[in-house]
Amino acid sequence: MNKAILMNFVVDKENKRINVAREFDAPLPMVWSAWTQSELLDQWWAPKPWQARTKSMDFRPGGSWLYEMVGPNGEEHWSKADYKTIEPLKSFSALDGFCDENGTLNTSLPRTLWQNTFTEKGDTTLVDIVITYDKLADLEQTVAMGFKEGFTAGLENLDLYLSAQFDLRKQNKTSNRARVTTYLNFPGKTEEAFSFYKTVFKGEFTGRGLQRFGDIAAPDGAPAMSEADKKLIIHIELTIMGGHVLMATDAPESMGFTLTYGNNMHINLEPQTREETDRLFNELSEGGTVSMPLQDMFWGAYYGSLQDKYGINWMLHYQPA
Incomplete structure (x- = not known):
């Protein structure tokens, strides 16, 4: 993935607002999902080494997103965004403010109105963000506290997320034959786990073998990756019994991921046709x-993903060879 084509950050003191224009090298539906689904927001919203953790999210007018920003030493700062307007794949607005873990707003601190507009530009997506303050002093305090640097780092996390999570799929799908695989995530122990499974099942690594984060080029401007993270696995495939394939990716906290038992395994379906993909997705969901x-x-x-009514996670991925 290329670096962001456009990044403008303008402080408009006259109108008491901050204007940000940020372009992403990804299609509109993908970028929209990254801004409107809690499990994706948790991957990139916080500037490292901080992490975002969602407690609840109800993305609809009148709904809200309650989340915490967790620091490297365990610091916790809670925020709540109350959604005002939503036009799917076009725009949404929300009133954001600090609160406690139960969502009770801190009335001594200001709230800000966010208006986010999404525009498709061929293969890229432009996000226009307007953040409006009630008082000029509140805007100036936000800027002085390093908002530009922190928000820019979060947007760079999104670039890295888009690249790291999906860029290798095309390389590893070499035919249009239908198959079912199991996709796993580990908080840094993928290689250890798959070496164990390889011994147990007497299987073989297939596809391109062990691919590490350090083997791929990170997006220009992305935060530097530690030497330890470069050694982690970005994609691996192991054929076990009956021709079944296990796939996996490391998803450590150092990269902003939050894994819990139950959300770290998906059954991955790769149907032969787009129509069959639609049918399976609609019926499973x-x-x-x-x-x-x-x-x-x-x-x-x-591509799409879901959790069925029995709590099982599924991914559906149709890609013509």
Whole structure:
């Protein structure tokens, strides 16, 4: 993935607002999902070494997003965004403010109105962000506290997320034959786990073998990766019994990921046709929760994810060979 084509940050004191224009080298549906789904926001919203952790999210007018920013020494700062208007794949606005873990607002601190507008520009997406303050002093205090640097770092996390999570899929799908795989995430122990599974099942690493984060070029301007993180696994495939394939990615906290047992395993379906992908997705999601709607992704696939009504996580991935 290329670096952001556009990044403008303007402080408009006359109108008491901050204007940010940020372009991403990804299609509109993918960028929209990253801004509107809690499990994706948690991956990039906080500038490292801080982490964002969602407690609850109800993305609809009148709903809210309650989340905490957790520091490297365990510091916790809670915020709540109350959604005002939503035009799917176009724009949304929210009133943001500091609160406690129960969502009770701190009335001694100011709230800010965010208006985010998404525009498709061919293969890229422009996000225009307008943050409005009630008082000029509040805006000036925010800028003095390093908002520009922190928010810019978060947006760079999103670049890295888009690249690292999906860029390798196209390389590893070499035919259009339908298959079912199991996709796993580990907080830094993928190589250890898969060496164990390789011994147990007497299987073989397939695809491109062990691919590490350090083996791929990070987006220009992305935060520097530690030597330890460079050695982690970005993608691995192991064929076990009956031709079944396990796949996995390391998702450590140092990269902003939050894993819990239960959300770290998906059954990955790769149907032969787009129509079959639609059918399976629609039927599996009935009564469940869609985490990412089926959509055309920038790496050329038709992809979505969901949790069915029994709590099982599924990914559907159709990509013509």
